[in-house]
Amino acid sequence: MLKKFKIDLHNHTVLSPCGGLEMSPLAFIERAKELGLDMIAVTDHNSCKNCQAYYELGKKHDIVVIPGVEIQTMEEIHVVALFPDIETAMKFDEEIYEALLPIENNPDYFGDQVIVDKDENIIGIEERALINSVIWDFETTVLKVKEFDSICFPAHIDAQTNSVISQLGFLPKNLSIDGVGITARCDINQFMAKNSYLSGLTVIRNSDAHYLNDMGSGSCFARLAQASFQELKKAFAKEEGREIIPA
Template sequence: MNRYKVDLHIHTCLSPCGSLDMSPQVIVETALSRGLDAIAVTDHNSTLQCPEVQALGKELGLKVFPGVEVTTREEAHCLILFPSEDARAAFQHYLDLHLPPIPNDTERFGDQVWVNRRDEIVGEMPYLLLSALDQSINQITAKAKALRCLVVAAHIERPSFSLISQLGFIDPAISLNAVEYNDKLRFKVLLNQHSYLHEYVCYSASDAHYPGQIGTKPSLWQTEYLTFNDLRKTYAGDKDYSLSASGQTDEIA
């Protein structure tokens, strides 16, 4: 087994709340300069920047998992990670069908562009990506599971836009694969209140919206290879695999 440093929640310039500096080139080069071996691209309600970051990462030696941060009808955030390009494209079609057609106000919310490696604009999303889909958490996870995706509760310790803040608890009927947090101290408090969280693989990520945030809250992944199948085994609790916040394992146990 090998140990890798990863950050599995990173936004690009496509997310309206993300910096326009979060281009594929900046993301990949910054991640590598900070010792990361793998990242996940998880823009709000869109996957359209994933292929370019993946391609550049492959060239430069950074594993990039394609993903998305979905806002459910309950206004809770969850991450969907895709096993293949076909799954990403199919889920993007699902997002296009269920994102409300509310025009984006760029002055209020920010630009929603995706770019190539030369920072040239390839396209712009017309509808506000911060809106909640017209789909519940159960409907979204059902679609994700049908495509063999992985589903992660995003920033579970936050007082807003998390499954617990919106629903009060995590329903065991929700097909979650793992739980992510950003702040270790708030997460430790949450663990005392919701002991069932110990049943999930729990790890930290940066939720980076700016270059300076990339890799600031990494996790260590013990795995044989940097593949989606190995990530699936890790989330399933395989005894030979582990994923936990870098340097924080003892503090949250």
């Protein structure tokens, strides 16, 4: 039997530059529980290194945390990738780290990029600036992500900056993306009317939260048999009655 689950598949943690240090594992998971979310994805800029802490804590608090990342392509387009487990996410993390420009973070300007464990201990500081782009273009990024068992969607495509439409003017055809992300406040009917060539794609609304107050601003629903990555993947593909309801 299928049920409706509340999901939010684009959120940042203390690792993201321009993210709040308040987004610690416990505060993040507690807020997600308060919001009634069944599944939440951790998608820091260009790094999966905080996925494990939030995933482990989520397990303890009975909320499914999907490990992921928000990649910034060469054209400064943001793309969200989600993975079935920590192992897969960390394999992808090795590749993206190799592809990320080797420029040091300026903590005075962007803040520290903090790696934590589930008990909120700081276990590392990422020195390389996660705010930059990787050396992959948009098409290559999608190909790289799809080499893994993954869900891939261009982020906040209605946004004025860092979206595939703001950077390229349109969404290229024939890419193996699973859907498109929209911002928390996007008027979906208006947006789709203006971009009718996108109809038929799975649309997903996310908060893209960098601070606790932004969490839940853009969640949506998925019809699934259970709250799991594989069910989610079916929902993106609209298989066996599964679906994303962008709310």
